[in-house]
Amino acid sequence: MKNQYRVHAALFLVTLIYAGTYSLAKDLMPIYMKPFGIVTLRVLGASLFFAVAKQLAAPHDKIRGRADNLRAVLCGLIGIGMNQLLFFSGLNYTSPISASLLQTISPIVVVLASAVLLSEKITVPRLLGIGVGAAGAATLILSRPAQAALYPHATLGNVCILLNATFFGLYLVLVAPLMRKYHPFTVLGRIFLVGALLVVPFGWREALATDYAHFPPKIWAELFYMVFFLTILAYLLNNWALKYASPALLGVYIYLQPVLAVLIAVALGKDVFTWDKAGQAALIFVGVWLVSKKPKAGDPAPAGVLEAQD
Template structure:
């Protein structure tokens, strides 16, 4: 691994940025801003940033009908649907519930790969899908622990599950584009599509924000969501994934909800109960089983031959 300390620092910082968002967003929603308004600010900001950056860094352009259709689908599923569902769910549920339910994204990646790419699902992965599904279902249908008045926790949990589903599908369909074109080219296109899809839903909520009277803390949290969450976290992940092993990135998948729990409890935004710990263990075990690579099939037996190498 190249620059192991920098790789770990990048992955940890990205995980921390995502984890902190679960609690910081609760300060902003719903009193100062509504979810669709926040999504509109985030996506427009990212579309402008990556659009300018792609022009400065590369002359690469997406060509061909198939790739352009795929890019549109990525923008609709991975940006618009993903973000609208996430912030709608986070407004209604608790930070810990949201962080735990969203951990099922790797499960969706495996299922989407099986459906779209024809990959086989082993028995271990099937067991992992069932375990994680049970854990997520228990959270979604569980009691409204830590919820505030006016929240609809089960509905919010369901939105987060749909968000994780959209993100998992997005990871599968965006991979061919990332392998073929420069990442900034792909991001510029999909965020542009996402912005065009989000604005009709969120522009009213975006302009309804009372920007002149926002407290400094709320301003900083909104800027955090636009700059750190949407732009910086991706840049860190994109750089680190060039050098990190799949096993290492898997560790940080588990770290994100752990950090989210610590931050939420530390800030008094949520409580972590034994019930949630048991539900989390089911999801973590399921994701662990699904994330394991299937063992290669054994070749036909051959006569044993002495080898000089270990």
């Protein structure tokens, strides 16, 4: 029973960390830091942490074989590098609520990727869910935000977030075999190193050009939040919780993330929740629910379908 409480606490904390990111990042971008500069610090910090953790926890564990090494490189490129560059770029242009709602389509991408890469069967409910979720995402991307003056490039931002969610969905399918075969720190250390090699050329100038001397304490705290809580702590807690949590429980926290993100954004005055957003959210939620429904016996759900977190 105690372990069950720990799992709930870990999943809720991870969900809260992700939900808060959409609003807190708005304080950093673009006044104090540019998106790629934040990503550079975030990925470099996590890469260093997981490299040290790997040496302490699993010094002799090593990714072996050409296929596994190529898979790890691909996971680092799309799951860390491209995923994070697109996320912070998109969040810089669009509203926190739009970004948080679009992020929830990752399970739909997992189902599609599993069908292509793992030959998983797409059932009729899942096919319907893909269509409904896609309709919700499309209307959200093309809609004019309530705060149009604040987000003149919202459509571009929404497209970036959609691509970010797509890459993360693919990453979940690709990384699952590595996580089952090797120590988590071995995998995370490798993929963050690869991600850093992609991110640094894009963001080192922005990171170095930042005027850190004029950061107020609040901005330093939020930057620390992005590097430690959002990257390191969230990955650690998520990987631990996924060992014990049921798919149904994971599904609850997928739906909880945008709800918390909306509450935080509205409470902090970063965004407003409108009726059209409610309708778009309903379409996306129904689509995710349909693709996440447990298939009939003999047709297992694709790995990671309910593990989508940023």
